[in-house]
Amino acid sequence: MERAQVVAEALGNAVRRASLRHKLARRVEHLEALRQVDQAILASLDLGPSLEVLLDKLFLLPLDTAAFFLYEPREKALRLAAHRGFHTPSPSLPRSLLLGQGHVGQAALTGEKVAVDDLSREPGSHPEFTREEGLLAERAYPLLARGRLLGVLAAFTRRPWDLTEEDEAFLETLVGQSTLALDSLKVLQDLQKSQRELEAAYELTLWGWAKAVELRDQETAGHTERVTALSLRLAEVLGVPEEDLDDLRRGAILHDVGKIAIPDSILLKPGPLTEEEWAVMKKHPVYAYEWLSGIPFLKKALEIPYAHHERWDGSGYPRGLRGLEIPLSARIFAVVDVYDALTSDRPYRKAWPKAKALAYLQEQAGRQFDPEVVAAFLRLMEEEEKA
Template sequence: MPVPDGCLILSEDISDYKLAIEKVTYLYSLQTAIRNINQLVLLADDENQLYQLVCQELGKLEWIRLVWIGFVERGNYNVRPVAHAGFEDGFLSSVRITWDDSEYGMGPTGMAIKTGKPCIVQDTAADLTCRSWREERLKRGYVAWAAFPIVYRGNIIGTLNVDSAKANAFGNEEMAFLEEVSRDIALGVKTLRTLAELEQSNRMLREALRSTELTICAMLERRDPYTAVHEQRVSLLAVAIGKEMGLPEDKIEGIRIAGVVHDVGKIAVPAEILSKPGKLTDEEFNIVKAHVQVGYDMMKTTQFAESILQAVLQHHERLDGSGYPRGLRGDEITLEARIMAVADVVEAMSSHRPYRPALGIDKALEEVSRNKGILYDSEVVDACTRLFAEGKFKFE
């Protein structure tokens, strides 16, 4: 019985529709994989995790039999696998893949490294460049093979390698997709290595600053042991105040350093003035007051943060403008300096001085409380008095 023309056309339409749906579904799966890989690039903690997560994501695609990432070894021209997913079954450990001019460097992986371009073998059985691996590949169902260079700072550091069980598996869509994945991997490598370099730089800077800090402390201790002890105690109290105020860790670390070095300028003050048991003359007091500017000038050539330098310069400023060296008022004084001012006064009054005995912590807290909002920052004073009232801090 003949098929009516209309039915034949309808059948063809349905077939075309199914093919179109399959194509759309397939392309959507590639887009989904790209989105997922983009997220993995941002979330990976290190390179090894990045490579493995990308391989695992690609391994979910039905047309990929094996995916692996290989790293270029410069000395021996080998390609070292660092991650893989899919059906591997010992293949990567049983074969040699290089990027030299030997037969082991003529496959897609070696050629992608040497040329800097994607390289494809659509059918292992028919391609002469695959003869070194043909048997091992075919018995595992690796028919088509493509490799994509991973480029970092202009250098090829490795390849993304994909095997499919189907001949001619790598069409335009697959090639564009995998090229984008290789670029994503390169971006992830760049991000992770840049972060590692920044961390290394930060670590070196912290070590340099710590070394400078220790040098300053040693200089002060040799010059004036009292000032060295005073700075350490001021630093401890200032940090406790910062924590009580809920300041972030980076600001608290800056306060700690500022406390340790805030009186470094006293190195320029003659010892007989620093240790004078009686009242200072106006001329002597002016010499002492210059220590904040001297300290700032000494430290501004270092790599200490500006907030630390300003705390050194401003810790004798007062809210009403009666302080020195610039007579700053209110919020013109940095928070770090306002904290330092309270910690400095409390420690100094509660400790022995060459010209008087210790006045005690109660007198010190009474002084800052009486002048709260006048000379000293109210929030800082409140935090300081709470620390002592609630037993959260005491000088050793």
């Protein structure tokens, strides 16, 4: 009897240890799953991958199907965004639900979990679909962040709902993680939208300034669009990093903005300028710098308005910069600007043929222009001519 009791106690201890090991393994599995969900949320700017990871982790639980519905405020409806485990082909699944419609819609409307243990008695909004799928139990969890509805997670089984207390706790945690993923993406999308709108407003403002110059200086109508586009193409040929192209584009748009301060008597004078008038005209890069240097957004872009009249040999203005002292963006723009001016009609002369303008650039390489930039521009023109 004593030996039997010892054996029974040993067996009981072994069973308890095995149970504890199983629980510990499950808990570690759940913790690792939550860590992977966190990584997916932080790593992706797109909701799709995060929802797929969440679905993967949901199926560590004894569930048969699950679906995420996202709330569309304008339509006051829930749209199916991701799902797993249904027999019905994806295109035939119910795609949207109104607030209050079915168990999912009810969870969204009330902001509380909806639990249904017998879908044959309470089939919800699509009884035929529920019957064909053989679904028996459902849990619908509203995904709420700061009082705002983001969506609903619906989980189903084809047998009686039998999740353990630990599994229920893990499911509730995944609901929280799903809310975090949706809320993080929503905040990010709102920030990106605001940034795009702000950038668009900046862009319109820059073009407004450029158009104001062109309206005063009618001989350059359309000049800004042409030199901006061509400068970007030349910058790409020269390997300018993509992240610097926006600054170059803004600088090209603003290249003559300082001319707003030049009197009409000088800016619109049909004949040659006197020495005094020319001294005033040469101030327009300085005016551009003085007006705009206090705007951090335009700091890098100002390289072109401030330095595109500098010359490779140091004889330019306003600072007399020489060679590589001149910013690359200004050296690029100077070649394009002169080429466009030479090949456009002016009141005092007709446009030059392209071949003559290119020959002039080549002649001025090493004096007015950076020789490497001129060489790249000639290659670009040749390639575009062949195309």
